[in-house]
């Protein structure tokens with residue numbers, strides 16, 4: 001999974017979450033925008049880039065506890081709704097990863 005592809009998936013998940021939970025249309029609320037920017041920055045700063053191991057195995061736990069909790073909620077909510085957008089196997093893996101982190 002490349003960084004670019006991962007970004008697309010994260011954006012989609014946050015969009016689904018924001019629309020469903022915060023009742024926004026066509027654009028993200030401030031809170032979700034902040035979360036999205038934060039996630040993108042983490043990815044940009046990831047020293048492993050395209051050779052990134054799964055975040056669970058990564059020696060660098062780069063999300064702050066607060067942001068990690070937020071992204072966890074987003075994935076929990078949007079994960080099951082993402083099957084139309086992303087390979088199912090990857091998604092399962094990602095959800096497991098978040099659950100156990």
Ligand SMILES: [Zn+2]
Pocket residue numbers: 017018019022024028029030031032033
């Ligand atoms: Zn929102």
